[in-house]
Amino acid sequence: MSFNLDFAYAQGQPTQTATFRQLAEDFIVDEQLGFEFSGEGEHLYVQIKKTGENTQYVAKQLARYLGVKPVAVGFSGLKDRHAVTTQWFSVQLPGKNIDIDWADFIEKTQLNVEVLQQGRHSAKLRRGQHLCNDFVITLRDISQSDDLEARLQTVAANGAPNYFGEQRFGIDGGNLARAQAWFSGEDPIRNKNMQGIILSAARSYLFNLVLSERIKQDNWLAPMDGDPAEVPTGPLWGRGRPKSTDALLELENEVLAHLDLWRDKLEHNGLSQERRDLVLKPRSFSWQWQDNALVLSLSLAPGLYATSLLRDVLLLNNVSAEQYAPPAA
Known part of the structure; x- marks a missing residue:
């Protein structure tokens, strides 16, 4: 079973590429307790x-x-x-x-x-x-363009898709393959900590699939009929009746129909039904140019991914992924 991590882009796939995390100092995070x-x-x-x-x-x-x-x-x-x-x-x-x-x-x-x-x-x-994380992110080897400026302005005004970051799914989606093997009975997981990691990855994947479909249908920025909140939300699957109803519940069931086994296992492993906002709205979002580098400053609440915001703006050449990749077998 393969797992597609090519989730929809809100502004279409970016046309420019940036070098990401060339230096440790290119990704600065300051946790605010509050x-x-x-x-x-x-x-x-x-x-x-x-x-x-x-x-x-x-x-x-x-x-x-x-x-x-x-x-x-x-x-x-x-x-x-x-x-x-x-x-x-x-x-x-x-x-x-x-x-x-x-x-x-x-x-x-x-x-x-x-x-x-x-x-x-x-x-x-x-x-x-904690209250939030403050970020200063430096993206290198890029040049200014009207398209890039428009993307930044759109994120500042509307926000970005609130995807769970790909790091949640492991290298090449390995955590999702592990989830399928566990849920199908092929490879039981005994370690409680590892169970938690795999359950979190599976739950996050279901959410991302729903958000991706909402983006494709161009209805992700506002609540649908049947949304339990005043803002657009997606499912964090678990035990209990779904919190969505009507048209939204129908859409979510349709998107996740091929993963009924996953939904069943999430319900029986101690997780409860929750909702997560579809829109990531950064606080204090600003940017400036330093030669051929773009420096972004922003603040995000716990559980939100800066990489999900960046994904909507630029294609990232993640140098750190190469440095920390596992050795070839």
């Missing part, structure tokens, strides 16, 4: 600036260095590895008011990080708890 610390409590919050480092790996190193179990470390979101990212981690240290030598931590772990600040709080940092 709440104040209590100043006391058993959770130590640490703000870390990472260059070329994986969020989960940094969390494991924090746990190991501070002598706690991995579950004692919290973070709000997984940040891109080939980037410069600033984010918060929490570490549960009950009864421990210790003075941590962060220079020693960096030396012993050999992480390419800076510890910027810390504070105490009463609760663990949970996934998706």
Whole structure:
């Protein structure tokens, strides 16, 4: 079974190509928590600036260095590895008011990080708890054009398709193939963490298929008859009755009819019916030119993908994908 990741473009396929992530500094992410610390409590919050480092790996190193179990470390979101990212981690240290030598931590772990600040709080940092992510993205080897400017202006005015990014589906859609093998009984998955990754990929794929069809029908910018919200939404499949009705439910069932097995498995693996906005609307969106480089600044709420916005503007030559590709067998 093959999986098509060639989802529809809202403005037609872009005509220009840009070099993406040539340097880690070309993709800068600054996480904004959006709440104040209590100043006391058993959770130590640490703000870390990472260059070329994986969020989960940094969390494991924090746990190991501070002598706690991995579950004692919290973070709000997984940040891109080939980037410069600033984010918060929490570490549960009950009864421990210790003075941590962060220079020693960096030396012993050999992480390419800076510890910027810390504070105490009463609760663990949970996934998706932050307010937003601020991005500064540099796209190289492109020239100004009327078409590119028009695409940027359209995104600023209307938004972009709120697709889940292709990284959700694994290299060459590998997570989707794994989902099919699991759901069909060919290759059971025992590891709970891997189950969560595969379920998330499958659920996201169903959403993207519906959004792609809505774009093809040119009805993705406004709610359809039967949409449960005042803005256009798509399904995040799970247990319970679909939240859409009437014409929208009919459309979604038609688009997803060939994946009834997937919908059934998502319903029986602890997920509930939810909805997700079809339109990604960046906050504080601006751009400027620096020679043959386009520098974009924007802010996105948790769970939204900057790459989905970029996809509607330019074809991306993702240099980091080549650097981190697995070796040939």
